[in-house]
Amino acid sequence: MSEGTVRVQATVERLANPPVPRWPVKVTIELSQRNRRGSRLTAKIGRQWLEGVIATSRPPGLVGFLARMPSNGDDIILVDGLLQLPTGIRYGAPPSAQAEVDPEEGLYMPPTQADRDGVRALSEDDDEGAWDGSVSEALQAQQACSVNGANVACGSCTAVEQRISGIATNLVHVPAAHVIAGAANDQLNDLASQALVAMRTAAIADGAVAAGSDFLKLVSGFRDYPSQARIWRNKMRQVFTTFGCTNWAAIDPVVVATSQALSTVAPPHARNAWLDRFRQELRTAGVAPQGCVDAQIRAAARAEHVTVPASGPIDIPGVAVAIGRKTVATPGSSPHHTGRAVDLHMGHAPGSTGVSSSSTNVTWQRQQRWYQWLVCNAARFGYHPYNREPWHWEHTPPPSTAPVPGTPTSSALDDETTQIRAALGQLGLSATQVDAFAAGQGIAALLPICRALGPVVLLELLRRLHYPVAYILNPPHSYDSDAQANRTLGTTNFTRLAPRLLLTIPGYFREQARQSRDAVEAFILESMGWLIMGSIADRVRNAINVDFWLPHGPYWATAVPNPIPAQAASIQQLILRMSLIDTNLTTAEFNGRAAAWRNGAAGRQWFFETGQGAQPAAQAFYTDAITGAAPAIAIPAVANISTQRGQVQAAWTARVAAADANPATPPLSAASTLALVRCQNIPVAGIVGGVDLTRITSLEIVSTWPVLRPAARPKRSLSVLAATRPAWEGVMRSIMELGWNDLLFQTAGTGCFRGTKTPGTVAGQNPNSARNMSNHSLAIAGDFNDFENKQPRAGSPATAAGTMDPRLIALFRAFNFRWGGNYTAPSTPDPMHFEYI
Numbered sequence: 001m002s003e004g005t006v007r008v009q010a011t012v013e014r015l016a017n018p019p020v021p022r023w024p025v026k027v028t029i030e031l032s033q034r035n036r037r038g039s040r041l042t043a044k045i046g047r048q049w050l051e052g053v054i055a056t057s058r059p060p061g062l063v064g065f066l067a068r069m070p071s072n073g074d075d076i077i078l079v080d081g082l083l084q085l086p087t088g089i090r091y092g093a094p095p096s097a098q099a100e101v102d103p104e105e106g107l108y109m110p111p112t113q114a115d116r117d118g119v120r121a122l123s124e125d126d127d128e129g130a131w132d133g134s135v136s137e138a139l140q141a142q143q144a145c146s147v148n149g150a151n152v153a154c155g156s157c158t159a160v161e162q163r164i165s166g167i168a169t170n171l172v173h174v175p176a177a178h179v180i181a182g183a184a185n186d187q188l189n190d191l192a193s194q195a196l197v198a199m200r201t202a203a204i205a206d207g208a209v210a211a212g213s214d215f216l217k218l219v220s221g222f223r224d225y226p227s228q229a230r231i232w233r234n235k236m237r238q239v240f241t242t243f244g245c246t247n248w249a250a251i252d253p254v255v256v257a258t259s260q261a262l263s264t265v266a267p268p269h270a271r272n273a274w275l276d277r278f279r280q281e282l283r284t285a286g287v288a289p290q291g292c293v294d295a296q297i298r299a300a301a302r303a304e305h306v307t308v309p310a311s312g313p314i315d316i317p318g319v320a321v322a323i324g325r326k327t328v329a330t331p332g333s334s335p336h337h338t339g340r341a342v343d344l345h346m347g348h349a350p351g352s353t354g355v356s357s358s359s360t361n362v363t364w365q366r367q368q369r370w371y372q373w374l375v376c377n378a379a380r381f382g383y384h385p386y387n388r389e390p391w392h393w394e395h396t397p398p399p400s401t402a403p404v405p406g407t408p409t410s411s412a413l414d415d416e417t418t419q420i421r422a423a424l425g426q427l428g429l430s431a432t433q434v435d436a437f438a439a440g441q442g443i444a445a446l447l448p449i450c451r452a453l454g455p456v457v458l459l460e461l462l463r464r465l466h467y468p469v470a471y472i473l474n475p476p477h478s479y480d481s482d483a484q485a486n487r488t489l490g491t492t493n494f495t496r497l498a499p500r501l502l503l504t505i506p507g508y509f510r511e512q513a514r515q516s517r518d519a520v521e522a523f524i525l526e527s528m529g530w531l532i533m534g535s536i537a538d539r540v541r542n543a544i545n546v547d548f549w550l551p552h553g554p555y556w557a558t559a560v561p562n563p564i565p566a567q568a569a570s571i572q573q574l575i576l577r578m579s580l581i582d583t584n585l586t587t588a589e590f591n592g593r594a595a596a597w598r599n600g601a602a603g604r605q606w607f608f609e610t611g612q613g614a615q616p617a618a619q620a621f622y623t624d625a626i627t628g629a630a631p632a633i634a635i636p637a638v639a640n641i642s643t644q645r646g647q648v649q650a651a652w653t654a655r656v657a658a659a660d661a662n663p664a665t666p667p668l669s670a671a672s673t674l675a676l677v678r679c680q681n682i683p684v685a686g687i688v689g690g691v692d693l694t695r696i697t698s699l700e701i702v703s704t705w706p707v708l709r710p711a712a713r714p715k716r717s718l719s720v721l722a723a724t725r726p727a728w729e730g731v732m733r734s735i736m737e738l739g740w741n742d743l744l745f746q747t748a749g750t751g752c753f754r755g756t757k758t759p760g761t762v763a764g765q766n767p768n769s770a771r772n773m774s775n776h777s778l779a780i781a782g783d784f785n786d787f788e789n790k791q792p793r794a795g796s797p798a799t800a801a802g803t804m805d806p807r808l809i810a811l812f813r814a815f816n817f818r819w820g821g822n823y824t825a826p827s828t829p830d831p832m833h834f835e836y837i
């Protein structure tokens with residue numbers, strides 16, 4: 001696989017017992033890398049769209065269903081938002097095929113482990129003959145642990161990599177006595193500087209470094225981002241010139257804009273962060289390299305050992321960045337941008353340099369007593385090694401000296417505030433907007449989330465909202481005006497973000513659970529999402545003094561017993577830090593709950609999405625499968641509602657005729673339009689079967705968002721056409737059992753006898769649409785999470801896509817509901833709306 005392509009594999013199979021009877025064909029599409037999170041990846045085979053599509057994590061890809069087998073020769077087309085990406089795969093004699101798709105048009109992958117390793121490789125210049133194995137292994141292998149005065153037994157030295165990330169704060173000059181000549185202007189974070197001085201002083205006291213020597217002095221500290229960006233810009237100019245490209249004048253501002261855009265992201269960046277952003281900025285600016293000569297590009301690439309495919313079009317930006325990177329690190333890629341990474345004077349092997357990672361030099365440096373002293377002692381000062389470069393150490397103090405959650409020092413608070421500001425910058429807020437956000441208490445409201453989960457997760461949660469900048473600054477709500485919302489709730493526009501953001505936490509942990517290979521661990525993660533949301537919510541309520549409502553978790557969400565189940569250390573740490581231990585819970589009870597989850601809809605969905613469990617076991621939420629038993633939640637047969645439709649349609653025709661006959665509401669007038677879109681009591685009492693109340697079981701749905709806890713009245717039922725009640729109940733029960741209440745928690749209602757509402761110019765409505773009966777009139781349609789899924793209007797920042805989660809769309813589809821977000825012209829997409837087909 002060449003860099004920049006995603007391998008695609010598709011499998012089509014006819015199921016003997018399809019989970020949804022009308023979808024007998026299952027299509028599995030596997031990608032070699034993960035898709036950009038959150039975008040709605042789906043696929044089309046020939047003219048058939050996949051139904052009930054759910055993204056899978058392991059392997060990355062998607063699973064969906066078809067009503068009939070594809071025809072020979074049908075194309076498989078991946079669809080990412082509005083982009084259609086032909087895979088080159090055609091359905092044919094073999095039921096599976098492989099192809100590659102060009103990801104430039106929208107598929108994006110987060111960094112893999114190989115990428116992260118790549119970040120390390122480019123953190124320093126010399127990458128000749130890399131050394132593998134850890135520091136401790138090297139020491140033990142050489143049996144060379146004796147250090148003057150350090151009094152450590154051989155083999156007990158452990159120095160473990162603990163890589164740094166974060167933006168530089170509180171920079172100071174390191175005292176001159178500990179800096180090598182020529183680096184006097186280098187700076188470090190104040191704590192990293194103090195620790196370096198204390199560490200080197202101790203090394204001298206232990207005799208590992210002679211008092212007058214230069215060893216362990218600072219050679220290189222903080223590297224400032226603008227300088228790196230300048231050097232990189234010159235490099236890019238040079239590379240594009242060797243390519244013979246003629247439009248550097250147009251490319252240059254895009255290079256500058258790319259670095260500018262990334263300057264607020266906490267370094268070190270993922271390996272391809274700069275290149276990915278560069279491609280995006282090129283598209284935004286409508287610029288492509290011009291006049292470049294293929295032969296010259298190939299020659300330049302050959303000279304730098306960069307591979308270019310022998311035939312086909314050349315990925316010019318990709319090749320340019322790959323060549324540039326051979327001698328200059330892309331801005332943001334070096335841990336030295338954090339202000340907490342140091343290069344120390346170690347000396348060097350004969351014929352080498354101090355920063356050569358050749359195995360000769362690395363071996364030599366590791367044999368020196370000052371290096372061995374560091375291995376045994378640096379952790380006491382918060383410094384940790386970088387295995388490949390003995391001279392490079394990073395200051396990541398241990399948790400015991402880090403601020404304890406809940407009792408931050410002022411400098412830790414400053415740090416978190418800075419991190420939140422950086423995250424907001426990442427989302428596209430200007431400095432002025434961030435200042436306004438902070439002044440309106442927005443940052444105070446986000447602090448508990450950042451403190452509990454860290455800035456990286458905070459940014460991820462913000463991204464999961466899919467809010468444009470205008471929404472971040474003023475989140476949508478159910479009230480008539482911002483002023484009314486804030487008066488009722490006691491919020492500002494900015495503090496309204498935190499309650500909504502909290503609801504992204506269960507989804508974040510659900511996704512983490514999908515990275516796990518272990519069902520119990522996945523269960524703990526899914527549970528923790530809800531418990532952590534609840535616990536942080538209390539801290540946010542206190543921080544902004546607003547007692548807002550949030551739904552409770554699903555019935556299966558549970559804390560863990562003491563002793564904590566044997567799971568990964570990172571999960572145990574999180575459990576301890578968030579106090580998610582229930583000492584009254586026995587291990588047997590916990591195991592019982594885990595088994596219930598595993599055998600229930602949520603666990604089966606996890607097996608389905610991760611591709612784990614015995615095949616053909618793992619199937620979707622709407623059927624049982626692991627055990628082959630009857631579906632947990634059966635799909636009711638499609639109800640025929642044509643009689644009821646006819647009756648309500650007759651009532652509607654009469655209502656329109658009455659309005660037309662009324663001189664106060666002449667046809668197509670503003671008055672008539674408003675009269676027809678006004679909700680009236682539905683006249684279905686008299687129709688066949690009438691209207692039933694669908695119970696919402698334990699699901700919590702409110703009609704207003706956000707709402708104060710004392711005022712919240714979660715609905716217990718919805719009014720729906722009696723014939724469609726089993727389908728509605730199937731949806732609601734599935735959501736409850738799956739634990740997806742975070743995805744659906746608000747409704748504007750179901751039944752409403754009125755005309756169709758479509759944005760238009762007569763009293764804000766389209767007068768022709770208003771004359772057509774809405775499906776709400778039959779009580780077969782529901783509007784959910786409507787506050788952020790409005791139909792697009794002029795001037796509205798909302799996109800046609802809204803925020804409806806693909807999982808919900810798949811779930812409703814399975815139960816025979818159509819999603820309004822798929823409406824196409826002449827209808828307007830209506831992402832809040834689901835209706836029975």
Ligand SMILES: [Zn+2]
Pocket residue numbers: 123124336341342343391392393
């Ligand atoms: Zn370094």
Ligand SMILES: [Zn+2]
Pocket residue numbers: 776781782783830832833834
């Ligand atoms: Zn609707």
